[in-house]
Amino acid sequence: MKKIEAIIKPFKLDDVKEALNGIGIKGMTISEVKGYGRQKGHKEIYRGAEYIVDFIPKAKLEIIVDSAQVDKVIDTIIQAAKTGKIGDGKIFVLPVEEVIRVRTGEKGEEAI
Amino acid sequence: MHGPSGMVQTALKPQDFTGLQARRQALDTYWQQGISGTVLLRMHSDFIDHHLAGSFKKAAVNEDDFALVALGGYGRQELYPFSDIDIMLLYDTSRKDELSSLVDAILYPLWDTGLEVGHAVRTPEECIADAADDFFFRVAMLDARLITGSETLFARLQEIYKSIYIEGKRQEFLHDMLDQRQKRETQYGRHTYLLEPHIKESCGGFRDIQSMLWTAQVVFGLKDLASLQEAGLISQEERVRFEQAQNYLVRIRNRLHYVSGRKNDQLFFEHQEEMAQAFGFTNQKDMLAVEHFMREVYGHMQTVSVTVDLFFEHVEEVLGSEESPKDVKTLEPGIELRHNRVHLVNTELISSKPRLFMRLFRQSSRTGKPLHFRTRKAITANLHLVDDKLRLSRRNAKLFLSLLGGPESFRVMEEMLDTGFLTAYIPELAKVESLAQHDIYHVFTVDRHLVQTIAELERLQEEEPNIYAVVSAPPILFLAALLHDVGKGFGHGHAERGADLARHIGARLGLEDDEIAVVDFLIRDHLFLSHTAQRRDLEDEELIMRSARKVKTPERLAMLYLLTIADARATGPTVWNDWKAALLLELYLKIALLLDRKDISEKEQVRGAELGAQWIREKVSELVPENITINFDLFSDDYLLSFPPEVIVEHITHARRLEKQEVLFSHEQRQESWSLLVMTRDRPGLLARIFGVLALHNLNVLAAKIFTWADGTAVDTIEVSSTIQENYEGQNWQAMQKELELAIKQRLGLEHRLGRKLAPLRNKPQPVQPRLATRVNIDNHVSEQYSVIEVFSADRIGLLYDITKTLSYFGINIHRARIGSKADQIVDVFYVLDGDGNKIENPDFKKELHEGLLYAVINQ
Numbered sequence: 001m002k003k004i005e006a007i008i009k010p011f012k013l014d015d016v017k018e019a020l021n022g023i024g025i026k027g028m029t030i031s032e033v034k035g036y037g038r039q040k041g042h043k044e045i046y047r048g049a050e051y052i053v054d055f056i057p058k059a060k061l062e063i064i065v066d067s068a069q070v071d072k073v074i075d076t077i078i079q080a081a082k083t084g085k086i087g088d089g090k091i092f093v094l095p096v097e098e099v100i101r102v103r104t105g106e107k108g109e110e111a112i
Numbered sequence: 113m114h115g116p117s118g119m120v121q122t123a124l125k126p127q128d129f130t131g132l133q134a135r136r137q138a139l140d141t142y143w144q145q146g147i148s149g150t151v152l153l154r155m156h157s158d159f160i161d162h163h164l165a166g167s168f169k170k171a172a173v174n175e176d177d178f179a180l181v182a183l184g185g186y187g188r189q190e191l192y193p194f195s196d197i198d199i200m201l202l203y204d205t206s207r208k209d210e211l212s213s214l215v216d217a218i219l220y221p222l223w224d225t226g227l228e229v230g231h232a233v234r235t236p237e238e239c240i241a242d243a244a245d246d247f248f249f250r251v252a253m254l255d256a257r258l259i260t261g262s263e264t265l266f267a268r269l270q271e272i273y274k275s276i277y278i279e280g281k282r283q284e285f286l287h288d289m290l291d292q293r294q295k296r297e298t299q300y301g302r303h304t305y306l307l308e309p310h311i312k313e314s315c316g317g318f319r320d321i322q323s324m325l326w327t328a329q330v331v332f333g334l335k336d337l338a339s340l341q342e343a344g345l346i347s348q349e350e351r352v353r354f355e356q357a358q359n360y361l362v363r364i365r366n367r368l369h370y371v372s373g374r375k376n377d378q379l380f381f382e383h384q385e386e387m388a389q390a391f392g393f394t395n396q397k398d399m400l401a402v403e404h405f406m407r408e409v410y411g412h413m414q415t416v417s418v419t420v421d422l423f424f425e426h427v428e429e430v431l432g433s434e435e436s437p438k439d440v441k442t443l444e445p446g447i448e449l450r451h452n453r454v455h456l457v458n459t460e461l462i463s464s465k466p467r468l469f470m471r472l473f474r475q476s477s478r479t480g481k482p483l484h485f486r487t488r489k490a491i492t493a494n495l496h497l498v499d500d501k502l503r504l505s506r507r508n509a510k511l512f513l514s515l516l517g518g519p520e521s522f523r524v525m526e527e528m529l530d531t532g533f534l535t536a537y538i539p540e541l542a543k544v545e546s547l548a549q550h551d552i553y554h555v556f557t558v559d560r561h562l563v564q565t566i567a568e569l570e571r572l573q574e575e576e577p578n579i580y581a582v583v584s585a586p587p588i589l590f591l592a593a594l595l596h597d598v599g600k601g602f603g604h605g606h607a608e609r610g611a612d613l614a615r616h617i618g619a620r621l622g623l624e625d626d627e628i629a630v631v632d633f634l635i636r637d638h639l640f641l642s643h644t645a646q647r648r649d650l651e652d653e654e655l656i657m658r659s660a661r662k663v664k665t666p667e668r669l670a671m672l673y674l675l676t677i678a679d680a681r682a683t684g685p686t687v688w689n690d691w692k693a694a695l696l697l698e699l700y701l702k703i704a705l706l707l708d709r710k711d712i713s714e715k716e717q718v719r720g721a722e723l724g725a726q727w728i729r730e731k732v733s734e735l736v737p738e739n740i741t742i743n744f745d746l747f748s749d750d751y752l753l754s755f756p757p758e759v760i761v762e763h764i765t766h767a768r769r770l771e772k773q774e775v776l777f778s779h780e781q782r783q784e785s786w787s788l789l790v791m792t793r794d795r796p797g798l799l800a801r802i803f804g805v806l807a808l809h810n811l812n813v814l815a816a817k818i819f820t821w822a823d824g825t826a827v828d829t830i831e832v833s834s835t836i837q838e839n840y841e842g843q844n845w846q847a848m849q850k851e852l853e854l855a856i857k858q859r860l861g862l863e864h865r866l867g868r869k870l871a872p873l874r875n876k877p878q879p880v881q882p883r884l885a886t887r888v889n890i891d892n893h894v895s896e897q898y899s900v901i902e903v904f905s906a907d908r909i910g911l912l913y914d915i916t917k918t919l920s921y922f923g924i925n926i927h928r929a930r931i932g933s934k935a936d937q938i939v940d941v942f943y944v945l946d947g948d949g950n951k952i953e954n955p956d957f958k959k960e961l962h963e964g965l966l967y968a969v970i971n972q
Binding site: 011044077 | 650690692697704708
């Protein structure tokens with residue numbers, strides 16, 4: 001099992017969610033995150049006042065999937081989230097040792 | 113009060129009332145029988161009395177030296193299903209030895225039933241000593257009641273208690289009471305209308321009721337509401353409303369205990385729906401049962417809260433220092449400032465001079481002092497005098513507007529709302545009074561949210577002085593804030609409805625047309641910035657350009673930006689955060705910088721878009737071969753802004769070939785799609801024919817830009833992909849071009865060809881996919897010139913053909929179109945006019961077209 005973490009542009013969230021639903025991914029954790037990479041925060045001067053945005057708002061998706069599905073999920077996310085411009089985001093794949101459903105105690109793939 | 117016997121026929125007797133389960137069943141049975149409110153509390157209390165008296169007797173001690181006393185809520189005979197049972201065993205020091213066996217005899221059976229028991233064993237002297245440093249015990253003693261045992265002992269206790277803690281202690285008592293109330297406010301919030309009100313501790317809850325009754329008892333020796341009325345502390349009307357509220361809250365608390373299965377006095381979100389059902393509410397078209405129910409709850413708690421506020425102000429004044437005449441300052445005829453409160457000198461005055469209503473609020477704003485409680489009562493009692501004449505008075509309206517954005521706008525608006533004056537003056541607000549919104553975002557009821565938005569605007573005034581400085585007429589912004597949700601309570605489309613209502617209100621208040629237009633814009637689009645910031649690509653320059661065109665001026669942008677933040681913050685703690693703030697600021701700055709560009713801002717009316725178009729015109733002129741002359745009158749700004757200059761030059765070059773050739777068609781492979789260009793003379797049904805041919809050739813439309821030049825040349829750019837995974841080379845472009853020409857010339861039977869092609873698909877079982885909501889929207893507001901038709905639907909082959917064919921059937925001309933697919937959902941936007949070149953305004957035709965389109969989309 002793998003955990004896929006995708007950091008994407010906030011306005012692409014709906015597209016990515018729908019695309020993932022389309023390939024049968026039903027559950028995910030979504031959060032509003034802040035950070036910066038190549039796309040740095042920036043400073044704007046408007047009418048003499050300085051406005052500093054020192055981080056870029058992004059959306060983060062976390063999905064646990066069976067290892068066999070990883071490539072498909074990654075492709076789907078890239079396709080839906082890509083604009084071709086700087087700041088499109090990153091995808092991380094992490095190993096997952098175990099998944100347990102709290103309600104039933106089911107483990108492994110059953111619990112995804 | 114009613115006892116359990118004789119009141120209602122029931123199979124249950126007090127002696128059956130043991131065991132938690134039996135007790136719950138009994139309570140439920142009573143509820144089903146329609147017994148609720150104070151009757152149920154009293155019955156419960158009598159059950160416990162009966163039980164305890166039995167145990168006391170069985171222990172067979174000398175009754176003269178012991179007394180069993182009920183305290184607190186039990187003392188008042190108000191026992192909710194899972195309330196604690198507070199008892200105290202009073203004894204004479206001489207009988208200490210027999211104590212333990214008696215305590216065992218009383219408490220053990222009680223514990224066995226699973227009841228929560230609070231108990232104490234004291235001599236009268238110990239009682240008095242303990243009360244010295246325990247405020248809650250002192251208050252509980254006010255409600256002490258003898259259940260069984262020695263009356264002499266109990267009377268002795270009562271007497272000492274009164275002489276030490278009540279007589280001559282009125283000031284201290286009031287001080288303690290107000291102190292506790294303050295603490296509750298800090299802990300549970302000032303407002304009665306929070307998302308999950310605490311029926312006991314929140315403002316307007318039972319503690320408030322009780323604190324008023326205790327204080328009345330201690331300070332004035334008044335036992336109940338009737339005597340409060342007699343003493344002139346509350347009016348008959350106030351008393352009736354208060355009692356209704358109290359009874360309602362009693363029923364709620366009863367049921368809440370039952371629903372929660374424990375002692376829970378907070379109306380949690382997850383209980384609200386079940387409670388609403390238990391109270392007999394059903395879902396209505398435009399309001400959920402739970403919203404209806406919560407509205408009643410908030411309304412009643414508001415009644416309690418206001419009554420108690422007024423009461424305490426009265427008591428404070430009575431116990432306060434005597435005023436000296438020099439403290440009195442006349443503010444204007446009929447209005448005085450006394451002890452930092454604005455007073456209406458004579459209540460009678462208001463009936464002859466209704467304009468005093470607004471004058472009072474004006475003085476309160478000007479001096480920064482609240483209205484005196486008696487003046488507030490006078491306002492509430494005379495609201496029937498707020499009539500159309502007053503509502504239409506320009507002088508009055510001027511005063512009102514000066515309060516918006518003036519000193520202490522929030523406090524003054526809140527007083528206006530609390531006294532009922534605001535709703536009387538702007539009756540459109542009645543619909544949102546105490547209106548709850550059953551979701552986890554909206555912490556306040558709509559009316560409170562509106563006033564809260566004013567409070568947030570005041571904060572922003574301090575926090576964002578630079579942006580606020582752009583606003584030249586704060587009253588307009590504040591009025592929009594006060595009214596932005598006035599369209600709620602009717603179901604969907606609250607912003608549009610609110611804007612329409614606000615136009616009327618604005619006209620009534622005597623606003624100028626341009627001011628009304630701003631209010632309309634701010635309300636109609638109050639969600640525009642936050643939606644755009646969170647859902648759209650802010651790097652898309654075309655989007656920024658379009659937004660700038662919609663917003664028009666830096667001032668309107670500043671107002672909308674401030675309103676957006678104030679609205680979000682006033683909604684609830686989860687709605688606004690720095691993540692959203694960053695997105696909104698980015699959008700704001702991008703639009704602001706575009707609107708503010710030196711070269712654009714020279715004119716009063718800034719038109720960023722025009723400038724962009726001008727730049728493109730210049731570019732195009734540079735790029736076009738010298739032998740071609742360009743008539744720029746042919747091209748709308750929107751068209752020019754939709755393509756890079758090189759592409760426009762291509763169109764212009766191509767167009768010259770149209771003199772010899774009926775249809776121009778070209779195709780090009782792009783990275784992820786194929787781009788098609790069709791140019792021809794525009795004619796009715798053109799788009800349907802193009803889309804039909806595309807469907808025949810297994811092409812799926814991803815996006816399309818449809819334009820018509822002023823000379824009637826249609827320029828349609830369509831992005832497509834193959835539905836059968838054909839590659840670009842494999843696609844039979846030649847055949848397609850031929851059929852396209854035939855179809856456009858009406859020499860190709862699209863209907864039967866498509867019918868045959870799609871028939872096998874229809875018989876195939878459809879892949880299971882979530883049904884996407886199909887929606888058709890015909891809007892005449894978005895664009896000045898065109899009616900805008902939006903179609904939301906799940907995608908399928910031939911869908912666009914069906915839509916455009918239907919439009920063509922109705923004689924609708926498509927002037928522009930945007931086809932966008934979001935994953936599997938299609939959002940198509942058509943800018944259209946009817947056959948006569950008019951917008952689609954006729955309601956019947958609009959309805960027919962709507963039905964026709966829905967049918968075309970669904971029934972295939």
